[in-house]
Amino acid sequence: MLLEMKNVSKSFSGIQVLHGINLEVKKGEVHVLLGENGAGKSTIIKILTGAYTKDTGVVKWENKVLDVEKPKDAIDAGIATIYQELNLIPQLSVMENIFLGHEEKVRGKYSLLDRNNMRKKAEELLSRLGQNIDPDEIVGNLGVGQQQLVEIAKALSLNAKLLILDEPTSSLSGKEAEQLLSTIENLRNQGMTFIYISHRLEEIKRIGDRITVLRDGTKIQTVSAKNTSVDEMVTLMVGRVLENKFPKKQFKKGKEGLRVENLKLTSDSPAVNFSAYQGEILGISGLVGAGRTELMRGIFGVDPVISGDVYIFGEKKNIDNPRKAIQEGLAFITEDRKEEGLFLDQSIYFNETIAKLNFVKKNGLISVKSQRNIANKYTQDLKIRPSNIELMAKNLSGGNQQKVVIAKWLFTGARVFIFDEPTRGIDVGAKVEVYNLINSLVEQGSIVIIISSELPEILGMCDRILVMNEGKITGDLMRDEANQENIMKAAIGG
Numbered sequence: 001m002l003l004e005m006k007n008v009s010k011s012f013s014g015i016q017v018l019h020g021i022n023l024e025v026k027k028g029e030v031h032v033l034l035g036e037n038g039a040g041k042s043t044i045i046k047i048l049t050g051a052y053t054k055d056t057g058v059v060k061w062e063n064k065v066l067d068v069e070k071p072k073d074a075i076d077a078g079i080a081t082i083y084q085e086l087n088l089i090p091q092l093s094v095m096e097n098i099f100l101g102h103e104e105k106v107r108g109k110y111s112l113l114d115r116n117n118m119r120k121k122a123e124e125l126l127s128r129l130g131q132n133i134d135p136d137e138i139v140g141n142l143g144v145g146q147q148q149l150v151e152i153a154k155a156l157s158l159n160a161k162l163l164i165l166d167e168p169t170s171s172l173s174g175k176e177a178e179q180l181l182s183t184i185e186n187l188r189n190q191g192m193t194f195i196y197i198s199h200r201l202e203e204i205k206r207i208g209d210r211i212t213v214l215r216d217g218t219k220i221q222t223v224s225a226k227n228t229s230v231d232e233m234v235t236l237m238v239g240r241v242l243e244n245k246f247p248k249k250q251f252k253k254g255k256e257g258l259r260v261e262n263l264k265l266t267s268d269s270p271a272v273n274f275s276a277y278q279g280e281i282l283g284i285s286g287l288v289g290a291g292r293t294e295l296m297r298g299i300f301g302v303d304p305v306i307s308g309d310v311y312i313f314g315e316k317k318n319i320d321n322p323r324k325a326i327q328e329g330l331a332f333i334t335e336d337r338k339e340e341g342l343f344l345d346q347s348i349y350f351n352e353t354i355a356k357l358n359f360v361k362k363n364g365l366i367s368v369k370s371q372r373n374i375a376n377k378y379t380q381d382l383k384i385r386p387s388n389i390e391l392m393a394k395n396l397s398g399g400n401q402q403k404v405v406i407a408k409w410l411f412t413g414a415r416v417f418i419f420d421e422p423t424r425g426i427d428v429g430a431k432v433e434v435y436n437l438i439n440s441l442v443e444q445g446s447i448v449i450i451i452s453s454e455l456p457e458i459l460g461m462c463d464r465i466l467v468m469n470e471g472k473i474t475g476d477l478m479r480d481e482a483n484q485e486n487i488m489k490a491a492i493g494g
């Protein structure tokens, strides 16, 4: 046993979020923490790494009690965490990042950096990961996936015995995720131990050895990944059988609510034309980097466009900044809710009302009372948990953060909703809730566009699917003719 947690509990301002957790991680296994949004997975990790202190319980590391009071205690013991927000310095090289803070020195009185030695060691570490990343490459030039691998190399250089990854693949492309998973498998075969958190159940099935399931801060069970099907995982997680992962509803096609004509983002990018109608969910598929987000940013006025016209319910609109987009009834649920969707250090009520402060003004001043009233209503309607609207957005779990973002846009009275990766990092149960919210938007006559890199989501929820490749629309498929093959074919250029 490498790590044991016994009877670990934790409360935040009187609300208990972990109830007597027991967790046993064996040397050389990939131990998965599985649970709905808010189940307490990240809180367990933060206790292990010294970001939070536990209220009760014991942590044993290599059969001895380990008191983690600050992050350094965990690092010294050999516990390394790869955070989603990477901690590398983009201007420095791969090698400099790996050895930052524990540089190798040349012996002698000047204590010069031993760059040759560091480079050699960096190469060794990277090749242990099965990577041929150049140690002299500037980190900022690497993709997110490779940066993550550099973080792992850094952890190895610090002699980590346990690597903790909290949703590492949620913002990676399919290929990058694949690379990370095989790196983990490699290292596990060399004896490394992992704690792994993900909402992607197929991934867990593939690399997990054992799975500890949490529900509402309580440990439900530890099971073997091999002997547990994906459906069984879902049932353990949500505590009931989830009938339908994609609650698709059909509505009658209505008016054209959004028309984009000859939109060009740059002088040499292709002109884009498409329309979205009431009664349908329009999916936009494509590989990561196909230009889907950029197109929407152009329409929403975040980035300037060269030319093109946008019509909303038949009227031509000149939207050259997000403020105008909001006035014209557009809503843009951005893919990165932490960076672009929320004010993390502000309350739920602040976030839910921020996009339309005019609606909460009294005599020219913002009325906090009406902000709170409105937020209470949305928080109840959308079943945001916890329902305390004074909580800061950063203290909500991913799924609940997403609901706050949606509430913010509902409050603006938008008519055209653009969802960019709406269920990224969201558990299966909460996904269904988001889909139901989307259904009700369509039912009320709103225009709904979903950008998604998850093919099952596109195929499960959309009525019509546009596929993009290098900024161009390379496919336009109806629900009943779309399948994995023809979408992928269009995604790689047709």
Ligand SMILES: Nc1ncnc2c1ncn2[C@@H]1O[C@H](COP(=O)(O)OP(=O)(O)OP(=O)(O)O)[C@@H](O)[C@H]1O
Pocket (backbone or CB within 6 Å): 012, 013, 017, 035, 036, 037, 038, 039, 040, 041, 042, 043, 044, 385, 386, 395, 396, 397, 398, 399, 400, 425, 427
């Ligand atoms: N600093 C904090 N203050 C108040 N509540 C908190 C704080 N940190 C976490 N919580 C609450 O603790 C609970 C568990 O959160 P945690 O982030 O561990 O969930 P999670 O399982 O990691 O969810 P997700 O899958 O969405 O990442 C949630 O209800 C969350 O709102």
Ligand SMILES: [Mg+2]
Pocket (backbone or CB within 6 Å): 041, 042, 043, 166, 397, 398
């Ligand atoms: Mg979490």
